[in-house]
Amino acid sequence: MTEIRFHAHIDELPAAAWDALRPDDNPFVSHAWLAALERTGCIRADWGWRAHHLGLYDDGQLVAAAPLYLKGNSHGEFVFDWSWASAWERAGGNYYPKLLNAVPYSPVPGPRLLAGIGSGAAARRQALVAAMRGFAERMQLSSVHANFLREDELPAFDAQWLARSDVQFHWHNHGYADFDAFLAALNHKKRKNIRQERAHVARAGLNIEMRGGSTLSAAEWRRVHALYESTFDAKGNHAALTRAFFSTLGETLGDTVQLAPARDHGEIIAMALFLQGDHALYGRYWGAQADIPGLHFELCYYRGIEHAIAHGLRRFEPGAQGEHKLARGFLPVRTHSRHFLVDEGFRAAVRTALAHEAEAVHDYTLDLQAHSPYARR
Structure with a gap:
């Protein structure tokens, strides 16, 4: 029997089972990293963070999970939606709290839908996405956001989720x-x-x-x-x-x-x-x-x-932003996020704005690629 549970503390989820679901060893989604943030006062409601981690259970065993937070603001996320919040609140809505699938204070691409690997992983990722959306709709939240996703996680999000992309600079060995x-x-x-x-x-x-x-x-x-x-x-x-x-x-x-x-x-x-x-x-x-x-x-x-x-x-990811990194051997890499806005009209308006933003990001990436610091061979 499959069961969906939400947890107010990462320590409610078994560390070994959580870590076993990671498709790679990205340290920012490790149980130890997330638990350290919570235990030492970095995740606080008065700073806009409330843990609401998602677990998918099969006969009582954790089979998929996602780091999840109820956010009272948009600080510490690095995928900027302040203008969306302002527009929705001007229209009379409450943008916060929203639901965020991400790693606090860390704009590091990596797994956000922890579903293991092999047979059934894709279906479990889709189940996590459906659970996040279902929770937002039931609780009448404005939105759900999944930031800095791995590319192999993107198919779990259907066309109702808005796609957004940005650029970071990574070094490759x-x-x-x-x-x-x-x-x-x-x-x-x-x-x-x-x-x-x-x-x-x-x-x-x-x-x-x-x-x-x-x-x-x-x-x-x-x-x-x-x-x-x-x-x-x-x-x-x-x-x-x-x-x-x-x-x-x-x-x-x-x-x-x-x-x-x-x-x-x-x-x-x-x-x-x-x-x-x-x-x-x-x-x-x-x-x-x-x-x-x-x-x-x-x-x-x-x-x-x-x-x-x-x-x-194989690579070195020094953090978000910074064109000055290009001159020091770091090349542009696209990052990906997905966003579900519960209100259809609001979603349509933001979709239009994102289409223009996507064109600008595409052109920017091409311009960066044309200024590679590496010698042509």
Whole structure:
């Protein structure tokens, strides 16, 4: 007998069963990552997040699941629908709460419909999508959103769901022996610029390394959080990840977490935090107390590329946005989301707007591809 259940806490779902449903080892949908967010105060109703995870059960066994949240705003999602919310509320509706199938605070493409692999996976993904839509309709919510989906998940969404796409910049490993081999694949101008940027940082005399999360002390984690928090605050953004969250990372995820700290006379003055899977490296957070030319690029990009090469990782995803990444070897990749707006008239109006947006994104992608930093062969 198949049963649909919604859960107010990820810990209500068995960790081993949840993780076994992932089609790959993307760390952002791991039970440990999502549980750490909830246990350390990062998922809070007053910040617009309420866990509402979906489980599909067959004879009491978890056979499919989806990270799901009731959202009271659109912060921390990176697929921007503020204009939709404004339009619906001007028309007299309540846009929030809405239902969100995503990973909090992380614009990382990856599995969102956890249904295992092999026979029956496609049908289970469709069942998850139907359950999300059914819940929104029963509860008279405005909408359901599934962000940063894997391409093989897209067929689970029928034509009633609106398609949306954007662009990120990812680095791909073509079997480079080392960083110099990667540089050799770039055109002369880009290669020269990168070497100059790295030379600026080298002259600053900082001690830079890559450390596994399990090797960091409690004091080092406190310092990492302080740098993260101060950098967010300086830019007028909300630092949603708590000190407790950072402090638990080394224990809960171990060396899945990687840190590139830059030290001046032993003190960490800047850092970039990454997560690592079997085949990919994911750049997440940056923080610094010193303004050193090129240091951001060194920690967030070049150290990540070196690490990916050294560990035979296939790709490096440094995060959302940023055309400046193109000049540093990262190429445009399309991301995908799907959106179900319950009201038919509202859905039709947004569909029209998205058609124009899709044309612009397509043209933008073509323009980026025409400016590849790699040498033509």
